[in-house]
Amino acid sequence: MTGKRNDLRMVGTTSSIGGLLGKVRLIGECEMANDADCTQINCVGELDVSGSLRVEKTLKLTGECKVSGALRSGEIRGTGNIDVQKGVRGDALKFNGNLETNGDCELEKAELSGAFRIGGLLNAGSLVLSMYGPCRAQEIGGGAIRIRRSRFAALKGIIGTRGPLLEADVIEGDVVEVNYTEAGVVRGNRVIVGPGCSIGRIEYRQELRVDRHSNVQERIQL
Amino acid sequence: MDRELISKKDLLELTGISYGQLYRWKRKQLIPEEWFVRKSTFTGQETFFPKELILARIDKIVNLKEDLSLDELAGKLSPLQYETAVAHHELVERNIVSRLVVERFSTRGQLEGSESYTFEQLLTLFAVDRLLQDGELGLEEAGVLAETLREHLPKFEGKPCELLFARKMGVSTFALASAPSDVYYDAGVKLVVRLSMTEIAEQLRGKLG
Numbered sequence: 001m002t003g004k005r006n007d008l009r010m011v012g013t014t015s016s017i018g019g020l021l022g023k024v025r026l027i028g029e030c031e032m033a034n035d036a037d038c039t040q041i042n043c044v045g046e047l048d049v050s051g052s053l054r055v056e057k058t059l060k061l062t063g064e065c066k067v068s069g070a071l072r073s074g075e076i077r078g079t080g081n082i083d084v085q086k087g088v089r090g091d092a093l094k095f096n097g098n099l100e101t102n103g104d105c106e107l108e109k110a111e112l113s114g115a116f117r118i119g120g121l122l123n124a125g126s127l128v129l130s131m132y133g134p135c136r137a138q139e140i141g142g143g144a145i146r147i148r149r150s151r152f153a154a155l156k157g158i159i160g161t162r163g164p165l166l167e168a169d170v171i172e173g174d175v176v177e178v179n180y181t182e183a184g185v186v187r188g189n190r191v192i193v194g195p196g197c198s199i200g201r202i203e204y205r206q207e208l209r210v211d212r213h214s215n216v217q218e219r220i221q222l
Numbered sequence: 223m224d225r226e227l228i229s230k231k232d233l234l235e236l237t238g239i240s241y242g243q244l245y246r247w248k249r250k251q252l253i254p255e256e257w258f259v260r261k262s263t264f265t266g267q268e269t270f271f272p273k274e275l276i277l278a279r280i281d282k283i284v285n286l287k288e289d290l291s292l293d294e295l296a297g298k299l300s301p302l303q304y305e306t307a308v309a310h311h312e313l314v315e316r317n318i319v320s321r322l323v324v325e326r327f328s329t330r331g332q333l334e335g336s337e338s339y340t341f342e343q344l345l346t347l348f349a350v351d352r353l354l355q356d357g358e359l360g361l362e363e364a365g366v367l368a369e370t371l372r373e374h375l376p377k378f379e380g381k382p383c384e385l386l387f388a389r390k391m392g393v394s395t396f397a398l399a400s401a402p403s404d405v406y407y408d409a410g411v412k413l414v415v416r417l418s419m420t421e422i423a424e425q426l427r428g429k430l431g
Binding site: 107108125142143169172174 | 230231241242
C-alpha cells in the first residue's frame with residue numbers, strides 16, 4: 001500500500017475508519033472500523049480494531065487492545081491486555097499483562113510478565129516469561145526459552161494457593177528452562193527443569209537437570 | 223498422494239541445524255506453514271515435514287545465508303513468486319516444457335523470441351504440461367486449464383494454492399483453492415487431480431536451476 005499517511009490524535013470516546021495512518025496517539029476509547037496500517041501507535045485506554053492491525057514501528061499500549069484480525073508490529077510494549085483473534089507477529093515484545101490469541105504468536109524476542117492464552121504456536125527467538133497468572137499455549141518453540149514464576153506469584157504459592165502454572169502440549173528449544181510447568185513433551189539440547197513441573201517426556205541432547213520436586217515420567221537422551 | 227515424511231527430530235539430526243534456527247526460519251517465512259504437518263504418534267504429537275521439499279529448502283537456506291540476510295532470502299524463497307525471465311528457445315532446448323504445450327499456449331511475441339516468459343506464465347505452462355503428460359486431461363481441457371491459471375493464479379499473490387480438476391458425467395471443471403482447504407463434492411463427481419501449486423512451483427524452480 002502506498003499513499004499519504006496522516007497523523008492521528010484522538011482524545012475521548014472516538015472512532016476512526018482505520019486505513020493508512022501515520023503516528024497515532026490515542027487517549028480514551030477508540031474504535032477502528034476497518035484494517036489499519038500505522039507507522040506507530042501510542043495508546044492509553046482502549047483500542048478496538050475490527051480488522052487487522054499493522055504497525056511499522058512501535059505499538060505502545062497502556063490499557064487494552066482488541067484486534068479481530070491479525071496483529072503485526074515492529075515492537076510491542078506496554079501494560080495491559082492484548083486480545084488478537086488471528087495471530088501476533090512482531091520483532092520484539094516487552095509486555096506486562098495478559099496476551100490472548102487464537103492463532104500463532106511469532107516474535108524475535110519476547111519478554112512477558114503476566115499471563116497468556118495462545119491457541120497455536122508461541123514461537124520466539126528468545127522467550128522470557130514471568131508468570132503472574134495462568135498461561136496456556138498449544139506449542140512453544142524457539143531458541144532460548146525461560147519460564148518462571150514472578151516473585152509475587154511465588155509468594156502467593158507459599159501462602160497455600162496453587163499459584164500460576166504454564167500448560168503446553170509441546171515445548172521445544174535449544175536451551176529450555178522451565179518452572180511450574182505442565183507439558184506433554186519437552187525437547188531441547190539443554191533442558192533445565194525447576195520445581196513444580198509435571199512433564200510427560202523429556203528428550204534432550206546435552207544436558208538435563210531436574211529439580212526433585214518435579215515429576216518427569218520419561219527421560220530420553222538423543 | 224502420499225509423500226514421504228520426515229519427523230522434526232530426524233530432520234534436525236540429519237541437517238545439523240538447531241531448534242532455534244528452524245523456528246527462526248519459520249518466523250521469517252523461509253519454510254512455509256503448510257509444510258509443518260502435525261500428526262499424533264504413540265509418543266504424542268510430533269511435527270513432520272515433506273522430506274524432499276524440506277531437505278532441498280534447508281540445503282538452499284544454509285548455502286545462501288552466508289551471502290544474504292534472512293529477509294533477502296525470504297524474497298527469494300517465496301513459493302510461487304520467483305524473479306525469472308526465460309526465452310522461448312531456452313524453454314524448448316532445456317526441455318522444461320514440451321514443445322506441443324509451448325507452441326499452443328504462448329503468445330506470438332514469445333514464440334518469435336521478442337518476449338520472454340515470466341515465472342507465472344511458466345508455471346501455467348508447466349502445470350498444463352505435467353497434467354497432459356500424466357494423461358489426465360485432453361488438449362481441449364488443457365486450454366481451459368491454461369485460461370483458468372492465467373486468469374486466477376495472480377489473485378493468490380504468491381500464497382499457497384491448490385489446483386482441483388474434477389469430472390462429472392464427462393464434463394470437466396477446474397478450480398483453484400487456497401491451501402490448505404477442505405473441499406467436498408457431491409457423489410457423482412470424480413476428483414481427477416488435486417495438485418499443490420506450491421509443489422509444482424518448487425519442481426519448476428528445480429528445473430530452472
